[in-house]
Each structure stands twice: as structure tokens, then as C-alpha cells.
Amino acid sequence: MATYKQLSAQLEKLHKEVAIVQQKEIAAVIEDIKRKIVDYDLTVEELGFSARRGRPARKAPLPPKYRDPKTGETWSGRGRPPGWLAGRNRERFLIGA
Numbered sequence: 001m002a003t004y005k006q007l008s009a010q011l012e013k014l015h016k017e018v019a020i021v022q023q024k025e026i027a028a029v030i031e032d033i034k035r036k037i038v039d040y041d042l043t044v045e046e047l048g049f050s051a052r053r054g055r056p057a058r059k060a061p062l063p064p065k066y067r068d069p070k071t072g073e074t075w076s077g078r079g080r081p082p083g084w085l086a087g088r089n090r091e092r093f094l095i096g097a
Contacts, residue, residue: 061076062076062078063076064076065077066085066094066095067093067095068084068085068093069093071084074095
């Protein structure tokens with residue numbers, strides 16, 4: 001019967017072999033995909049990918065919905081209410097109302 005050290009050594013060897021074979025297979029698949037993209041003159045959009053990289057653009061800030069007449073501070077109505085609006089009737093501070 002094999003010892004723990006022998007089995008661990010075999011396992012480590014197998015993990016290395018798996019990683020090497022996986023890298024070779026991935027490289028072959030990537031090369032095949034690149035060749036087909038060139039052969040068929042495919043675009044990023046046709047493949048279902050966006051041409052844009054990175055994070056999506058941030059959303060524009062919401063327009064203000066409430067205004068403090070004393071300071072001119074505004075609040076969009078989303079998130080935590082500002083201190084100047086706490087405990088007060090919000091309808092009095094609506095913009096355009």
C-alpha cells in the first residue's frame with residue numbers, strides 16, 4: 001500500500017500535468033478561434049461581445065426634487081434624506097410644486 005507522501009507526490013505530479021495539458025489545449029482552441037474569426041471576417045458585435053471594455057458608464061445623477069429655500073441645498077428624493085428635511089413636510093420643499 002502506498003504511503004501518504006507517495007500519494008501526495010503522485011497527486012502533485014498529476015496537478016502539474018493537468019495544468020500543462022490544459023494550457024496547451026486552451027492555446028490550441030484560442031488559435032482555432034482566431035483563425036475562424038479571420039476566415040469569416042467576424043466582428044466583436046457579431047460574436048456577441050461589446051466593443052467597449054471596462055466598466056459600464058456611470059448613470060447621470062438624478063435631477064433634484066426637493067430644495068431648501070434657506071440654503072439652496074437640493075435632494076433627489078433617493079437615499080437618506082438630508083438633515084434640513086428631517087421631520088418636516090416634504091411637500092413644502094418640492095421643486096416646481
